[in-house]
Amino acid sequence: MARKRSTPLQNQWTSHCDSAPPQPVRIDFDGSEMTTPPPPPPPASLEFSPSPQSAAAPGAVLGVAGLIGGNLTVVSGEKGLASSGKCDLSGVNFIFDGIIYHLQNIVKGGFMGGIAKMWYNILPFMIDAVNSAGGQVTNCQVRNFTFDGASNVMCDDLSRVERLPGEKKVFWSSYYRGVPHACFIHMVYDQIPERTGMDHGRHTEYWPRIKNMRHAGGFLSISRATTDDMCALYGMCDRQYVATSDNRISSAFWPRPKDATEAFQKAKGITKPYFLAVGQRFGYKNYAIFWEGIGRLRQEIRDRYMVVLVGKPPHPDSEDPRGMEVKSLQNVDEEHLALLYSGAAAFVYPSRMEGFGMPPLEAAACGANLILGPFHRDRMPQVFGDLASYATTGEEMEAAMTKVYEGKKLDPKILIQRASGWGSDPRHGWNEVAKDYLEYMIHGPFRQGPKGSRKCGGIVQSPLDCRFVTTETGLVLAPATTPAGEARKDSYSGGPAGAVAM
Template sequence: MNKDSLLYPQINSSRNIENNLNYQKIYPIIVIDAIFFQFYKTGIARVWRSLLEEWAASGYAKHIVVLDRVGTAPKISGIRYRNVQQYDYSKTDADRIMLQQVCNEENADLFVSTYYTTPISTPSVFMAYDMIPEIMRWNLAEPMWREKHYAIRHAYRYIAISENTARDLAKFFPHIHASSITVAHCGVKSIFSPAIPEEISSFKVKYSISKPYFLLVGASTGYKNTILFIQAFAKLTNKQDFEIVYTGASFLSESDRKAFLSGITIHKLQLEDEELKLAYSGAVALVYPSKYEGFGLPILEALSCGCPVITCANASIPEVAGEAAIYVNDSDVDELTKALSEVQKLDVRQSLISAGLSQSKKFSWSKMADLVSSALQSAAANIENAKKASAELSVHVEKFERQLLEETIDSSQFLNLVSGCMNLYEIDPEDESVLADLRLIRKRIANFWLSAAVEELESLYLGNIGKAHQILQNSAFKKTQLTEVEQTFVDELVEKLAKGLDNSRAINYRLAAMLYCLENEGDRTHFPNWLQ
């Protein structure tokens, strides 16, 4: 395997030692899986290509290692690539192992996937483009969406390409706190700008477009809602004066063509950015009646080219179009027909073009790249701080555990220790060191009850250990989330409690269970009065 000499120095000369010191200054190292390019070249590919280009230009690329799936990633000067195997949805477990191995070899601090892959343990930042499968109630058991949800649960932090996507992410995954999501709007390439009349004329001649035309970009059935345009266009009184240009999948059945668009010339085109700019610039309007968008790049591109936009105020679309578009209800055919007529008026067009050019200036890839890189830096710093805090907590816990074992559990000193910890908890219920101390105290008391002689339980419960027990039992701490080790312990208690009073040590198990907020602690009426 070829390894970059800076990142993998052979420490056998003063020059290589210097390189090694330089390497140590590069922090964080972020592995980006360019898997999306293996499957698609659509909008998400545009997002990541633009980010990588911006980072290569700004120098942030020194932090980046791009995993190139069988040579499908875009090759950008200044980006370091590493070839990896093709992704296979039937071998996701093996892929996770491979990704973790790569992260280990690269000393990665963070992992980011362009499309829902995950390593085993390296902290990841999840890029949320949309929640269309969840909103539209697609089959979430399909491998692609299963892996998406796995990646969301695995992630440490999140980046969303719109405020609406951020809200939807938090809606479907309530455990995600808003503070862990960074919103970074997409940008628009500089190539998307108003074309001159001669360029538009040449474009129309090339594709035999002989009349004014309405443009559909990414046209398809389903949530893209192209059928609304077909039905609305069919009701235009002057529809014969126009043609239709569209990009994307075929959206028109032969029966729909005959029913709604008989006699209308329709052009299906596959356009690169240079010609897409001309298509936008020459159109009467971009018609984009989508029911949901994670962002809506075609809208922003159209605005940048001085193309009027007719769309629907759904999901993220108002964030992108602002007040520079004509909005219609996504199920109102007559309203869209009226908008198609309105946009033909010169004064309306000029107003929309001017507003659109102004609105488009609010978005840029450089701004998005800065926001994303800042979010990645912040996530890496938080992880590093968490590691340090964890190490410090480990030392603290070890020290407190020794102190705890030195105290006689039924002594006034132990009771004072419990009271002191509970006072600290009430001051700051999120203090990790206090929570760790209370967990140790709770486990020691629980173990004490489990090992105590049955005939001594009453006198012990009425003494200092019982008072310490009640301090924990009556506090909010009892409802804090259990650690994995605690959950295993509780599961064992539940199994023992299920045997009921026939078990000779039922009271011992009940006393231990009372400390963990178990619903199934047993029927109180069948226990001694001192335990009611």
Template sequence: MRILYDGQIYSWQAAGGINRYFANLIGRLPHDFYPSLTNCASRDVNFPNHPNLNIYFYQRFNFRPGRISLQVEKFYFRIISTWHKFDLVHPTYYESITGQGFQKFRYPVVLTVHDMIHELFSSQMDPTKACAETKKKAITAAQAIICISENTKQDLLKYYPIPEERITIIPHASEIDISLSYGDDSVPAQPYFLYVGSRASYKNFDRLLQAFANVVATFPDLQLCVVGSSFTKEEIRSIADLKLDSHLQYYSFLSDRHLAKLYRCSIAFVYPSLYEGFGIPPLEAMSCGTPVIASNTSSLPEVVADAGLLFNPLSTDELSDCLRFVLDNPANREQLVQKGFERAREFSWDKTVNQTLDVYRAVAS
């Protein structure tokens, strides 16, 4: 089977959740599959690996004026998508690198919908509604849609009246597990809770800071380890106001081995997000042997089930109680670790790929 992966996401994201998804998907395709990827990003982007992978690369803005270069780029990718023979197209995002709508493809389109953030948090994430409109056109044009959780599917159906039979639920998985966690990478010397990922407003990080400050009052040696982008000015002010300056440890983006060790050595991983399309970090945490404290909303109960502590993300007191519980109850904490291992084993990238192949074959036939 010959599959075209429209590589728009690589123009915006050198690494990240969608990047990892396609790396795992393409990298695990059978050896009698022939994936092609269109791309105009820099060469150091984390591309997928496959023995038959063909990358159609365009060096963006390699001549002036840039406007002409951009038009040539789109024309180049339109020729590839139109005149090369493929069985289907699986875009990496909701718009095409060709600059055209998905209905222009000559082949069936399989589209993965990761979440409904643009629709549910439009005032923060998409105030002009431009992203949601592009997404709507992509969803309408696709012959098959993959949703990464049941919750994402239900949210999709609320906003877009498409036939339910066009949708298949295929969860993500984790490529990080405890086997990676025994290197010599540094971790905080004091006991710490761990937070990993974006801290956009819907991620509810401010409430975590408030709950953590409540707990530090009785556990003064406690640390909160944060992995992700640098703190904003607003976050720095909140940290100072809550007198947490000496209780935070910050790490920038890390290798998988370093991250796995931070997971394993933490008291618990905390995920207070108001909304997730799936939520890979809790799955990573369970795979690395740390308890998960997560919101009881959106897709997170699907991922964590009874293997973690779930709380109302609008209640600072509930979150504080969960933090105290794992500190005060080491036996219960160990039970959560074992349940987490069992839960994490239910997800695998091989399973994800096999289910995706079923969608590919159905569409291509």
């Protein structure tokens, strides 16, 4: 593979390309040629109406609604969660495809992108829950990136899935691969390429996501916005087949004391109050309006503040700070990122499109005031609503930044409280997403007909088995609320008890 990139995710050749699998990293679901016509073009406008509150699927057994951050419905009894108090997953193998850790060249303890960080946080909770019920989680590795408690095996070729143990197998991939040898659950993060006009044809890294949607027995989604787009762009509108659970943030994000933030700022040469931007800043991230807004500010405001950037610019000399002082930092870990959030005059994230968008919640959890873009205003209004300023133009950005200068800011306690429903409170963190996803993999309901659904269902005997509750440290089996004899259904194979209420 001399000088050849191993995946389209890479911007340049690196030495780890030589260790890429002998076959293409992403294969079509069943190894056939991709002959499907290209997906429909994106809408002409990126101005969206708020996401609708959809009704549950017909026949769904509705119950206790999820927290504000999630929307997976559970079966409910008179006193809350209905459960048999039992869970036997003997002979069931939940197979996780860890391809993302190869694609992003990630090592333990190193910097992680959003998807890698997501599964690094979710999978341990799933592993503990499955192991405690006698089941198995297999981490199918393409590079050596292990998870404690899982069966860590090398899977350069996904044909190995067929040879893995388990009377029942459930497979999901960290980045869009699929197999016909197990119940295939398709993880969908976003439809950013379609919504922003990026190339998403069959030669790109995004095509397997699109292609494999037709094969999946069911879906996992990171936000209501993503689930809405599955319907709007691809007609996947029956939401009982989509386990939608909002992304969460790490409990590492909480407001740091003033002396700690000031010491860090001094160490990094941050000498003024600052507007903070975190992450990538190209294209749809919409930071062009940030720089335009700075250019419109009165000189006294530009002199008063500076800009702190975490992350590389889209390309050299692509950003004009219009005379405002700028400090750029790279590879900032969560502990130090929390210090930056805690000390910021405001956090700026004007994105037009995301799957979920975690940085604003990280900032809010640390008490930072927010200046956000059209995505959070129009597609995720349930997250911040009127607790943030919004900007879609340079003029609106100028107005939002001027409000900060004039001291028109929210009490940080309000923002911290709002963020608690998405992970800063450990009872409602990634363990809650693990619960939503795992219960869907066990119970369904699953689509009928696609190749990836043929091995789905039949994992438990009752819709009340294998129901979990979150604690401050993870997941535990929900206590029994119904006599076991009444809860049993001999023919249960995964039905509407796991439906999604949006």
